[in-house]
Amino acid sequence: MNKLDYFFNPKSIAVIGASRNPTKIGHVVFRNFLEGNFSGKLFPINPKTRELFNTKCYSSVLSVKEKIDLAIITVPAALVAKVLTDCGKKKIHAVIIITAGFKEIGNVKEEEKLKEILKKYKMRCIGVNCLGVYDPYSKVDTFFLPPYKLRRPFEGNISFISQSGALGSVVMDWMATKGYKISKFVSYGNATDVDESDLIEYLGNDEKTKVICAYFEGINKGRKFFEISKKVSKKKPIIALKGGTTEEGTKSVASHTGSLAGSTDVIHAAFKQAGVVLANDLEQIFDFARVLSTQPLPKGNRVQIITDGGGFGVLTTDWVVKNGLKLAKMKKENLDKIKKVSPPYVVLKNPIDLTGDTDTERYRVAIDAAIIDPNVDMIALIVLFQVPQLTTDVVDVISEAVRNSDKPIIIISAGGGYTEVLKKSLEENDVPCFSYPERAVESMRALYEYSKNNNKR
């Protein structure tokens, strides 16, 4: 068994520092487990009490008779070495140390001491200075924020790892709100033991994970990261955002997670070589994840744009060209199919402009024609639902087309409540929808690059 499994699928957990005091992290973590649906055994550890929320409380993990798979440490920094040694003696395989106050504020020696203890007892550790793990399948949840302040996303196939705890928690809250679903979430802080490379390797083998997303500030061991990412990215996409891409940003990384950010150019080049898809900003991580987790890989970079609003067609054309993609040239025989069901002023070029009086049928024929056309690799489908003749059954037509298409289809659609409801139906059918042409096209570019880099044609 891979020791990292204990972080995500433990049968028993000790919460060291569990407390009655609601301002303590140990209180929130223990309560989240009690009130959540974790099905394994729970052991609160606190030498000052014998009982906590009707659960027997132990003075140390050493007093627990049963086997403990995972220990979560929330005690003050000065006490961590002592309780960690106890965990070692108890032969616990995995510990999450949430406690901060080590390398990131200059206490390098104290963190080195923890490393020695981990090594001596062959324990694996996530942390220090982290939020730990959230796994919606096994209900392991060490995030010390109550659900009313921080929502948790449902079970899905996107995994996210973040060095920064605050950023990670915000992303999780935001994913839950947007309805994005998750496989595993790890905030690993100072990476005292388990680092980004270990996690990527693990998630690479995790059947529940289809796409790996990451926010890094620094890379712990460059060569290890490069080798592992290169291997994993052949199996599934790794999408990464790097904080500290400017000299000044790098400096502020030092006072944040205490890691060396390294030269940006070198790191970016290494990322690319390793097949990692680079995101430019936080939003893009999820733009890319949605497209890469739902759409087939394109065979080339020729995009056919279909629209019912000229302006959006123009903007999308601009972004296709700016992203180094090409405008597809559909065959006459396929354009003729659209011509047959359309009034004479419909524009049969690229973009195809079905114009503001389009109905669902015109869309159906145009989408089918583009899917079948050998000169088209990807379809950018602009749907402005506001136009008068377009009925809501266009949602079914699009969902059906996307389900059966071997080419990626990306939707661009903007508007108010009416539009949002229809887009939500599409999203629920795994059809990626975007409000803005640039975000949609950048995601198509990422999809194409991933496909190209990994020779998966």
Place this chain on the structure above:
Amino acid sequence: MNKLDYFFNPKSIAVIGASRNPTKIGHVVFRNFLEGNFSGKLFPINPKTRELFNTKCYSSVLSVKEKIDLAIITVPAALVAKVLTDCGKKKIHAVIIITAGFKEIGNVKEEEKLKEILKKYKMRCIGVNCLGVYDPYSKVDTFFLPPYKLRRPFEGNISFISQSGALGSVVMDWMATKGYKISKFVSYGNATDVDESDLIEYLGNDEKTKVICAYFEGINKGRKFFEISKKVSKKKPIIALKGGTTEEGTKSVASHTGSLAGSTDVIHAAFKQAGVVLANDLEQIFDFARVLSTQPLPKGNRVQIITDGGGFGVLTTDWVVKNGLKLAKMKKENLDKIKKVSPPYVVLKNPIDLTGDTDTERYRVAIDAAIIDPNVDMIALIVLFQVPQLTTDVVDVISEAVRNSDKPIIIISAGGGYTEVLKKSLEENDVPCFSYPERAVESMRALYEYSKNNNKR
């Protein structure tokens, strides 16, 4: 009186082509007026009926005895010249021609004929091939989409002009949903008479308009546009997005609004020289508009970042540098004020990291210190509301600070429902909030550039 006033503040309106048939544009337009709160007189014009929705119907504007300020023409293209001539004879000053089917589909001569009629009778015209005008103050609303499909924004101080009707209507729907408020909205289509320059000049003198936003595909008369924009941008910001910035995009403009898009580089250079703030995408138009309509102009480009999450601080730092802004260096005496109320691990550099255990008081002191510091021109305030000790009164502290500050303050905050509610309170107090560092910092750059270009320091 400026004749363009008749478009926005008419005392009487004729809807030519008003109809009982709900699939007709004239039906929707007339009904929107009937069901809206327009306080002036309404005259439906349709030779085929004597009465429409309990309103007397006229065969022609010439049969109306009273004065008509504005005519809205919705009849088929072949009939437009005839009814337009009637409008001229009736001495109507302003007409909106919604009807399409002219220059944009190659019918250049037909459009030229309309120009001659307009000239002969000295009428001003918005359109052809447009959605027309929406003015929430006077309740003029010629958008032929019912409110359930397309929401209308409330009264505010942002004006928007768009050549593209579909794009304009989507933007309007979207503004209403986001809660952005509007002064005037014009979709002017082929610009047969009134063009972007006329509208910018008019809105420049409009007291209800604080910021002018525009989506262009082409510029009608370069020199006129340049002269007018240069003059207006000294008074208020003009924010523009240009569709057709690539060769391919330009080609698709031709089949959309039939206007010449012109060389991108030349147009962009002219925009800049004229003091126009260029947006990179649709979302940025409103990012910029919100900041430029609510925040004071900065005296320089030195940004102080304040955060409670290290990762967001790092990303914001990166974007400050990438946007050519500078990191402020606050005076020791002001940093010391924050030191006094903070634990030792708070980072007093730039970014100032109040860390994840911050409370409202720490924010209050830090914001005040940055506002008072002579080395700070703008403040990027990151607030992750999820952190455990931060209470909701931080919203009042921020709103109060922004109200009294002579320096721009921009909020960056991301998360789920809890965060969104607090951000909404801030937005209602005219505090611009962003979810992503890059969008916030790009808006600060736009604010700085506008300030610099217009020598308004």
